[in-house]
Amino acid sequence: MTSIPLISLTTLTPFVLLICATILLFLALYTRRAMLARRDRTTLPPGPTGLPILGLYPFLTRNLILQIDSWAKKYGPLYSLKVGNQLFMIVSDPLIVKDLMVTNGAIFSSRRDVYLRSRTILANRGITASQYGPEWRKHRRLANTVLNTRSVDQGVHRIEVEANRMIKELMVLGQGGLCAVNPQPYAGRYSLNNMLEITFGTHTETINDPFVEKAFWLSKEFMMCSGIMANLSDFVSILQHVPNYMYSRCNALHRELVLTYGGMVKDMERKTQRGEPVPECLAKTLIQVREQEGLDDLDIHMLVSAFLLGGLDSTASIIRCFFALMVVHPDIQRRAQDELDSVVGRSRLPVIKDANDLRYVQAIIKEIERCHNPFWLCTPHASNQDFTYRGYFIPKGTALVLNTYAMQHDPKRYPEPFRFSPERYLESPGRVDSTYKTIGDKDNWIFGVGRRICPGIRLADHEIFLAISRMLWAFKMEEVPQSPIDIEAYSDPSKGNPQEIYIKMVPRHKKVADIIDGAVV
Numbered sequence: 001m002t003s004i005p006l007i008s009l010t011t012l013t014p015f016v017l018l019i020c021a022t023i024l025l026f027l028a029l030y031t032r033r034a035m036l037a038r039r040d041r042t043t044l045p046p047g048p049t050g051l052p053i054l055g056l057y058p059f060l061t062r063n064l065i066l067q068i069d070s071w072a073k074k075y076g077p078l079y080s081l082k083v084g085n086q087l088f089m090i091v092s093d094p095l096i097v098k099d100l101m102v103t104n105g106a107i108f109s110s111r112r113d114v115y116l117r118s119r120t121i122l123a124n125r126g127i128t129a130s131q132y133g134p135e136w137r138k139h140r141r142l143a144n145t146v147l148n149t150r151s152v153d154q155g156v157h158r159i160e161v162e163a164n165r166m167i168k169e170l171m172v173l174g175q176g177g178l179c180a181v182n183p184q185p186y187a188g189r190y191s192l193n194n195m196l197e198i199t200f201g202t203h204t205e206t207i208n209d210p211f212v213e214k215a216f217w218l219s220k221e222f223m224m225c226s227g228i229m230a231n232l233s234d235f236v237s238i239l240q241h242v243p244n245y246m247y248s249r250c251n252a253l254h255r256e257l258v259l260t261y262g263g264m265v266k267d268m269e270r271k272t273q274r275g276e277p278v279p280e281c282l283a284k285t286l287i288q289v290r291e292q293e294g295l296d297d298l299d300i301h302m303l304v305s306a307f308l309l310g311g312l313d314s315t316a317s318i319i320r321c322f323f324a325l326m327v328v329h330p331d332i333q334r335r336a337q338d339e340l341d342s343v344v345g346r347s348r349l350p351v352i353k354d355a356n357d358l359r360y361v362q363a364i365i366k367e368i369e370r371c372h373n374p375f376w377l378c379t380p381h382a383s384n385q386d387f388t389y390r391g392y393f394i395p396k397g398t399a400l401v402l403n404t405y406a407m408q409h410d411p412k413r414y415p416e417p418f419r420f421s422p423e424r425y426l427e428s429p430g431r432v433d434s435t436y437k438t439i440g441d442k443d444n445w446i447f448g449v450g451r452r453i454c455p456g457i458r459l460a461d462h463e464i465f466l467a468i469s470r471m472l473w474a475f476k477m478e479e480v481p482q483s484p485i486d487i488e489a490y491s492d493p494s495k496g497n498p499q500e501i502y503i504k505m506v507p508r509h510k511k512v513a514d515i516i517d518g519a520v521v
């Protein structure tokens with residue numbers, strides 16, 4: 001009789017144990033999920049910590065690019081940092097870039113509402129400062145009317161003319177190679193004229209035109225005022241309510257942009273009203289579609305300003321680096337010129353159609369762009385909703401920064417990354433497709449990525465190719481012993497490209513002068 005409970009206990013024990021184990025398992029799983037969920041909402045990627053309120057602002061150095069890169073080496077390919085109230089995440093790996101900024105482009109394509117750069121200077125417009133949404137789409141579509149493949153290709157003769165003007169002026173100035181010249185201001189005016197042609201259908205006649213200085217001042221001032229982590233009042237909102245020097249400076253820059261580029265639009269409007277002819281260009285298109293697209297003055301003024309700010313120092317700095325690099329690498333220069341002689345010959349100038357056959361020239365361009373990105377940290381993208389990635393929480397409003405410095409100096413991808421070596425690109429295919437390839441295979445990231453990728457790529461590609469291939473075709477560029485090139489200065493991301501170098505530009509053959517004279521200038 002007494003054995004019955006014992007028997008049932010014995011038979012019941014495994015059953016009870018099973019139930020207990022199941023409950024415990026459920027509890028464990030539930031707790032883990034709850035913990036994970038909590039972690040998802042709080043666990044940011046690792047990164048350096050700063051002070052309350054100011055974050056890392058007091059610890060940022062003048063060479064921000066190298067500092068950001070050194071933290072990437074310490075904290076990994078996705079790390080976070082706070083400057084004031086703004087959370088930044090730095091992305092240094094092409095696959096993470098693809099996952100976040102391309103695959104999830106609908107989430108990571110906005111911009112921060114930055115007090116000085118976006119609100120004060122650009123009035124939250126000009127494409128580059130606009131939040132992701134219908135207004136940005138509209139402005140980008142309007143910009144594309146002159147930047148799309150067909151329009152840029154149709155206008156290529158204007159770029160060719162500018163390249164010829166630059167060659168002719170350098171020949172005259174250097175007295176056919178007898179004296180040293182500083183080509184850098186000519187590279188600047190070349191970019192400026194290309195942007196003026198596409199935006200206003202006009203150009204400057206000489207580097208001494210005061211407009212050249214003005215345009216470059218505006219561009220430089222924009223860079224000086226709008227560093228991505230430079231201004232404390234961008235990050236500590238209370239400072240936006242007290243008068244401060246940077247606000248006055250950015251406000252003055254905004255007024256100058258409206259006065260200068262907005263003034264050119266107004267001139268064109270007056271001409272149109274008087275029935276005078278105006279050239280085909282972005283400003284004309286914007287004036288024509290103003291009512292239909294619901295654009296106000298500021299929309300138009302900031303859109304044309306964005307062109308003159310975005311397309312000036314960017315292409316110019318690549319061409320300036322080219323001059324310095326060719327002089328210190330005469331062997332590379334010679335190899336490109338041999339290629340030009342065999343593909344193009346000496347009786348005509350290189351044209352866009354030659355690009356795919358000029359593999360070494362293309363490799364030089366890609367290598368300059370890899371080593372000398374004009375915007376190493378690009379323009380940050382902002383997220384417009386919370387997101388969880390690889391267990392890390394990325395809250396809405398995070399600013400995502402592309403660390404192209406790390407990606408373009410990755411020793412696995414580019415052995416001896418600090419050596420200038422066009423040869424590393426000889427195996428990769430021709431030119432334009434390099435920019436559009438899948439993200440992991442891209443030659444470089446200088447134009448950014450995803451939905452905010454630079455809309456001026458094709459124009460910039462054409463400008464850079466025509467300037468560089470024609471310069472190589474026309475001149476042997478030589479160092480002048482009295483004025484050695486400081487190539488280190490070009491590799492230091494904290495310094496702008498030196499505006500002054502003196503080199504000899506010797507025409508490569510007798511026909512150069514005749515052909516340039518005969519070409520449209």
Ligand code: HEM
Binds near residue numbers: 459
């Ligand atoms: C070598 C030359 C150039 C470089 C390296 C360059 C680079 C860049 C980069 C990194 C961005 C930000 C992309 C992103 O947010 O992911 C950008 C945006 C932009 N670029 Fe360029 N750019 C160049 C030439 C030009 C030219 C010639 C134009 C002519 C109009 C231009 C107009 C713009 C505009 C309007 C934006 C804003 C796009 C947006 O926010 O949706 N850029 N560029």
